[in-house]
Amino acid sequence: MNYYFFFYSDNLLLSPNGELPRGDVSPLPADATGPLRxxxxxxxxxCFAAQLLRTDLGDAWQLVGLRNSFSILPAPLYRLAGKARELLHWHSTTRYCGVCGGPMEWHTDISKRCxxxxxxxxxxxxxxxxxAVTRxxxxxxxxxxxxxxxxxYMGLVAGFVETGExxxxxVHREVWEETHLHIRNLRYFASQPWPFPSVLMxxxxxxYADGTLELQRSELKKGGWFDRDHMPEIPGRVxxxxRLIDHWLNGNDSR
Ligand SMILES: [Zn+2]
Structure with missing residues (x-):
């Protein structure tokens, strides 16, 4: 039986008890979805992904934000939902060739050709x-x-990689720009696709190495040092x- 990942913007279609649509064919009317990918x-x-074209599908279905589906779907299906969303978003933003303006067509499951x-x-x-910077x-x-x-809630210093970096x-640049601190002992922890809409974190x-905390007010509302007994609200498990903050809360530091 197939799995279907139907998206309306970044909302995923699930049954009322939180399951993905399944079947040997799509359980939705043909005019309710775009082409299956x-x-x-x-x-x-x-497994197939498709854009939902309308949302008047009755009580048999609910739309759930992709982020919220993390706590509903098994981990592998949440990851597939993220991939589906990224591919659908990419398709919708690459309809025409950036060089000659010609229409783009799917070439393989993960590429298009002019x-x-x-x-x-x-x-x-x-x-x-x-x-996660610790001291x-x-x-x-x-x-x-x-x-x-x-x-x-409070999170971690983060930012996009610039061309050529x-x-x-x-990491050094973002920490400096956002907090005016220098860091040392930088170590890789883990990576994660972040399909909102298309980022690899x-x-x-x-x-901490040296410097006095000075926040970049154009980017940050607040910031500071926290110990394990005085933690503010932190980001969701998705x-x-x-994961980085939990790793530290569980007694692992950065040394
Ligand atoms: Zn072209």
Whole structure:
């Protein structure tokens, strides 16, 4: 039985009890969805993604934000939902060739080709870094609140990689720009696709080296050092930020 990942913007269609649509054919009327795009199979079952064209589908379905589906779907299906969303978003933003303006057509499951000049393109997620900086032998962690955060929680210093930069250079630059601090002992932690809409997050740990905290007010609302007994609200479990903070909360420092 197939799995279907139907998206309306970044909302995923699930049954009222939180399951993905399944079947040997799409369970939705043909006029309710765009063309099906193949995804990698899940446990031997074919998977497909498609844009929802309308949302008047009755009580048999609910739309759930992709972020919220993290706590509903098994991890492998959440990851596939993210890939589906990234591919659908990429498709919707690459209808025409950037060189000659000709219409682009799917060439493989993960690439498109210009029907005029033959130029081939692939999805290219933006690379971003995120870093857990600690000090005082790992007793305190640096937390900041970006102006982009929609709720009142504290996260980690993060930012996009600029053209020509290494990941390490990006971390040093972002920490300096956002907090005017220098760091040392930068270490890779883990990475995570972040399909909102198309980012690859690369996580690091680091130690404070020197400098006095001075926040970049154009980007940050607040920030400071926190110990484990005085933690503010932190990001949800869906994020790499939370994995980094939990790693530290569980007694691991950056040394
Ligand atoms: Zn072209």
């Amino acid at each position: 193949p995804l990698p199979a899940h446990e031997g079952c074919p 029907t005029h000049c033959g130029r081939e393109i692939w999805p290219s997620p933006a690379a971003a870094v995120i870093v 005082n032998e790992g007793r305190e962690i640096l937390l900041v609140q970006s102006k982009n955060f929609k709720r009142d 290494t990941l390490e250079e990006t 690369v996580g690091f740990t680091a130690e 994020s790499l930020a939370r």
